[in-house]
Amino acid sequence: MLQSRQISRKDAVIPGETEQPERASGERFGAVTIDSALANKTRLSTRALSVVPLAAAVALVIHLFLSTNEPAAEGRTYTLFLSLFFAVAVAFAITQRWWPALRARMRRLRPIFTVALLLLCAWQVITSGFRLLPLPYFPSPAGVLQSMINDRALLFDSTWHSLILLLSGYTLGVIAGFITGVCIGWSAPARYWGMPILKVVGPIISAAALIALAVWFPVTMLTASGVSNTRASYLDVARTLGAGPRYLIFRVAIPAALPTIFVGLFMGLGASFLTLVVAESVGVKSGLGWYVSWAQGWAEYGKVYAALIIMAAFFSTIMTLLFKLRDRVLIWQKGMIRW
Numbered sequence: 001m002l003q004s005r006q007i008s009r010k011d012a013v014i015p016g017e018t019e020q021p022e023r024a025s026g027e028r029f030g031a032v033t034i035d036s037a038l039a040n041k042t043r044l045s046t047r048a049l050s051v052v053p054l055a056a057a058v059a060l061v062i063h064l065f066l067s068t069n070e071p072a073a074e075g076r077t078y079t080l081f082l083s084l085f086f087a088v089a090v091a092f093a094i095t096q097r098w099w100p101a102l103r104a105r106m107r108r109l110r111p112i113f114t115v116a117l118l119l120l121c122a123w124q125v126i127t128s129g130f131r132l133l134p135l136p137y138f139p140s141p142a143g144v145l146q147s148m149i150n151d152r153a154l155l156f157d158s159t160w161h162s163l164i165l166l167l168s169g170y171t172l173g174v175i176a177g178f179i180t181g182v183c184i185g186w187s188a189p190a191r192y193w194g195m196p197i198l199k200v201v202g203p204i205i206s207a208a209a210l211i212a213l214a215v216w217f218p219v220t221m222l223t224a225s226g227v228s229n230t231r232a233s234y235l236d237v238a239r240t241l242g243a244g245p246r247y248l249i250f251r252v253a254i255p256a257a258l259p260t261i262f263v264g265l266f267m268g269l270g271a272s273f274l275t276l277v278v279a280e281s282v283g284v285k286s287g288l289g290w291y292v293s294w295a296q297g298w299a300e301y302g303k304v305y306a307a308l309i310i311m312a313a314f315f316s317t318i319m320t321l322l323f324k325l326r327d328r329v330l331i332w333q334k335g336m337i338r339w
Contacts, residue, residue: 027075052110055117056086062121063142066128070142077149078142089113108299119129138301144309147302154291159310161286162276169208169279170272173215174265180216181223181264186249191224208288215268215273222264226257262326269322273315 055257060082067075085197096103120141126132129138148155150268229325238252254261288307295303 023029052106052113052117053086053089053093055114056082056089059117059124060086061123063124067142069144070140071129072141074140074146077146081145136299136301139249139305143302144305147300148306148309151183151303151306155288155307155310158286158291158307159314160286162280162288162314164310165208165279165287166211166276169211169275170215170269172208173212173272173287174219177216177219177264177268178223178261181261182227182249182254184220185224185227186253203300208249208279210279211272211275214271218267218271219261219264222260222267223257226260227253230256258330260328265322265326266319269319273311276311 060079061073063078063082067079070078092106093104096106123141127135127138128142180194184194185191227249234252234256235248238248244254274285277289277292280287280293287313292304292307295301295307
């Protein structure tokens, strides 16, 4: 009896003694699981960020294999360009491990750079490798890069004149379109007389006026739409508090119409770039549009593609700056539309 009682006491479960080791082992198991998950995530992130250096290496190898089919100067220049790109990509891939902001930016831009490098590879294989596209209409990427370097002074001068022409015409169109849009959207007499003029435009003389006209139309239409569609409750509340017409226009109607106005600014910017090439062919002796026409006349299609690449970067930069301005002015809509 005593023995059985002693054995039962030995076999009895004391609260906390057997549960503690299980809990400790569970905690250790959970910690190991979390650590392994973080390690796997780090390895996957490192592999993903090494895609761009790998694509650059592939582009460099393909170029070195096909460089015998290209002029020596073009081959050397393009080899240097791809080598520098590969070195920078490797440096960024290593640095991002200790720089979270760079890692996030590289993760976002990784697909763009990878696809761009693969497209360069395909472009060179089609042009320099298999000669599927006839010269001189379709030069290789090495030829386009060499044209950009050879004509860098003329390209810089043309880009500068295009910038001056674009900004002058765009500014003139925005100012005229904003004033016209506010008047048409707010005043019934201005709408009566302004809409026919808006629909039937007179002859255009200068290049800047041509760009201004391309900008003026969308800015006017969307500004007038935004001002005329201001909520009546906003205006009624402001009038109840004693606001006059000037306050209603500049402090109620225009701020309420700002999202629509910015849509007009974006549309006007796109229209201005489309009009730039046409405008620079009307009595203009400088600018990127003039450079494209001049190079095309001499069958220098490598220079044509070089100018088009600069125009694309030019447009993207100005559009990015306009988006930055929109995010600062319309702070409550920041991040809703990205460029």
